[in-house]
Amino acid sequence: EVQLVESGGGLVKPGSSLKLSCVASGFTFSSYGMHWIRQAPKKGLEWIALIYYDSSNKYYADSVKGRFTISRDNSKNTLYLEMNSLRSEDTAMYYCAKWGGYWGQGVMVTVSS
Amino acid sequence: DVVLTQSPATLSVTPGERISLSCRASESVDTYLHWYQQKPNESPRLLIKYASQSISGIPSRFSGSGSGTDFTLSINGVELEDLSIYYCQQGNSLPYTFGAGTKLELK
Numbered sequence: 001e002v003q004l005v006e007s008g009g010g011l012v013k014p015g016s017s018l019k020l021s022c023v024a025s026g027f028t029f030s031s032y033g034m035h036w037i038r039q040a041p042k043k044g045l046e047w048i049a050l051i052y053y054d055s056s057n058k059y060y061a062d063s064v065k066g067r068f069t070i071s072r073d074n075s076k077n078t079l080y081l082e083m084n085s086l087r088s089e090d091t092a093m094y095y096c097a098k099w100g101g102y103w104g105q106g107v108m109v110t111v112s113s
Numbered sequence: 114d115v116v117l118t119q120s121p122a123t124l125s126v127t128p129g130e131r132i133s134l135s136c137r138a139s140e141s142v143d144t145y146l147h148w149y150q151q152k153p154n155e156s157p158r159l160l161i162k163y164a165s166q167s168i169s170g171i172p173s174r175f176s177g178s179g180s181g182t183d184f185t186l187s188i189n190g191v192e193l194e195d196l197s198i199y200y201c202q203q204g205n206s207l208p209y210t211f212g213a214g215t216k217l218e219l220k
Contacts, residue, residue, distance in 0.1 A: 044211055
């Protein structure tokens with residue numbers, strides 16, 4: 001059974017940094033591209049980042065480009081999202097996902113002074 | 114970026130009726146269009162992939178159609194458990210984008 005478990009969220013101040021993790025199990029993690037998607041409170045879904053299976057390519061939404069970095073450690077079956085220069089508009093539930101219908105339960109990030 | 118416009122924003126339904134939700138793309142996405150259902154405090158659940166392909170474990174009352182720029186999610190015999198928000202998402206070109214959603218509510 002595919003499982004994706006995010007962690008690392010919390011309450012942080014504007015301008016600070018945070019690193020999210022997503023541990024994968026139930027499939028060959030090193031063979032698949034992975035995504036981060038977020039959802040602000042009471043809002044819709046926003047795709048924010050993609051990393052290829054071998055980290056050869058990374059893509060970002062304009063809203064996070066230059067501030068967020070997606071990475072992965074295939075030896076640990078773990079996906080990461082490093083978030084810098086956080087803003088109030090980054091407040092959201094962050095999901096990791098493997099295309100094909102597999103999403104984690106999400107982790108909440110709140111950016112507030 | 115591809116803009117996905119979902120309509121209606123809200124649909125009031127009666128259990129048992131057949132309904133259709135629309136998703137229109139600002140440019141062709143071929144059949145790289147997927148439908149998700151999201152209930153409060155839950156992660157999105159994939160209902161239909163590649164416009165019309167069914168997903169294992171999803172009730173057969175859910176079906177999808179369309180290609181290019183116009184897509185439809187149909188529910189044949191709405192049940193109370195279907196009251197939630199439905200999103201379409203395109204995977205044809207980066208950045209991948211989602212529609213704003215259609216909320217199904219009880220009439």
